[in-house]
Amino acid sequence: PVPKDLAAEKGVSLKGGEKTLVREDPTSPADPDRTVGSQDEAAGAKVLEYVQRLPDPPIGNMKKPRLVSSVCEKLSEVVKGYAERGVMPVTLGGDHSLAMGTIAGSMAAYPEACVIWIDAHADINTPLTTDTGNLHGCPVSFLLGLEGTDVAPFNGWVKPCLKPERLVYIGLRDVDPAEKRILRENNIKCFTMHDVDKYGIGKVVQMALAHVNPRGERPVHLSFDVDATDPSVAASTGTPVRGGLTFREGHYICEAIAETGCLVALDIMEVNPTLGSENAVEQTVAVGCSLARAALGETLL
Numbered sequence: 001p002v003p004k005d006l007a008a009e010k011g012v013s014l015k016g017g018e019k020t021l022v023r024e025d026p027t028s029p030a031d032p033d034r035t036v037g038s039q040d041e042a043a044g045a046k047v048l049e050y051v052q053r054l055p056d057p058p059i060g061n062m063k064k065p066r067l068v069s070s071v072c073e074k075l076s077e078v079v080k081g082y083a084e085r086g087v088m089p090v091t092l093g094g095d096h097s098l099a100m101g102t103i104a105g106s107m108a109a110y111p112e113a114c115v116i117w118i119d120a121h122a123d124i125n126t127p128l129t130t131d132t133g134n135l136h137g138c139p140v141s142f143l144l145g146l147e148g149t150d151v152a153p154f155n156g157w158v159k160p161c162l163k164p165e166r167l168v169y170i171g172l173r174d175v176d177p178a179e180k181r182i183l184r185e186n187n188i189k190c191f192t193m194h195d196v197d198k199y200g201i202g203k204v205v206q207m208a209l210a211h212v213n214p215r216g217e218r219p220v221h222l223s224f225d226v227d228a229t230d231p232s233v234a235a236s237t238g239t240p241v242r243g244g245l246t247f248r249e250g251h252y253i254c255e256a257i258a259e260t261g262c263l264v265a266l267d268i269m270e271v272n273p274t275l276g277s278e279n280a281v282e283q284t285v286a287v288g289c290s291l292a293r294a295a296l297g298e299t300l301l
């Protein structure tokens with residue numbers, strides 16, 4: 001369950017309901033709502049299976065736009081459903097384009113939420129600026145509603161839901177020229193690896209939180225791309241970049257956010273078990289799980 005004070009403050013209620021936030025464990029057999037998520041997930045799996053079989057030629061530069069859009073739309077509904085019930089959605093992925101869905105879902109349940117994006121990359125290309133056409137390089141631009149993002153199939157469901165001042169990055173070290181321009185023009189706060197070296201991770205996280213959540217009253221969505229960590233820490237990922245966060249720096253970020261008591265949603269992204277040696281896969285999966293546990297407060301006393 002999300003922190004009680006946050007949940008109570010939002011006063012979220014179930015659809016059509018007199019019932020307010022479920023604070024107990026919603027997976028308990030006594031809870032009549034326990035199947036809601038799994039029904040959604042089953043439907044989501046069917047959507048994925050169906051859409052994967054459809055031809056999905058590029059639209060402009062975007063690769064697999066229909067597949068990505070359908071999966072993210074379904075995911076946003078599942079995440080929103082959990083968040084509205086006061087349960088913390090933890091999404092383990094997977095392509096970071098999925099954050100379009102998870103953050104859309106979080107923002108629907110908690111419009112005042114802020115986003116902390118941990119990544120080697122800014123993932124803020126638009127359909128007009130992307131060179132690779134990979135949508136995992138673009139999710140942030142859709143959430144912000146930047147120029148060029150009002151395109152099918154995404155404009156069928158993604159609405160601009162995130163303000164640039166509610167977003168902060170940590171770990172950046174591979175940002176495209178067009179992305180740098182977008183970050184500058186929108187005045188988005190970024191802590192690169194240079195800043196981590198300069199200030200240390202403790203100060204960086206403190207400054208990042210002071211930027212997006214100065215009074216500690218906003219719900220926090222943490223979107224953690226494992227490629228933010230160094231390839232020696234998490235190698236089985238699609239676009240590794242040397243010079244990343246250490247194992248401890250990655251965990252420190254998660255712990256410090258857990259400590260705020262404001263975390264309402266978590267993504268651990270870009271763990272790809274089809275890449276790298278068996279050892280690399282085992283280590284990357286273990287690191288992903290460990291980061292998730294740290295964000296949920298496991299390592300705090």
Ligand code: DIR
Binds near residue numbers: 137239
């Ligand atoms: C590059 C790489 N900026 C792109 N981005 C990655 O494809 O748009 N993002 N790898 O995760």
Ligand code: MN
Binds near residue numbers: 119
């Ligand atoms: Mn990413």
Ligand code: MN
Binds near residue numbers: 121225227228239270
């Ligand atoms: Mn990345």
Ligand code: MN
Binds near residue numbers: 136137
């Ligand atoms: Mn990526």
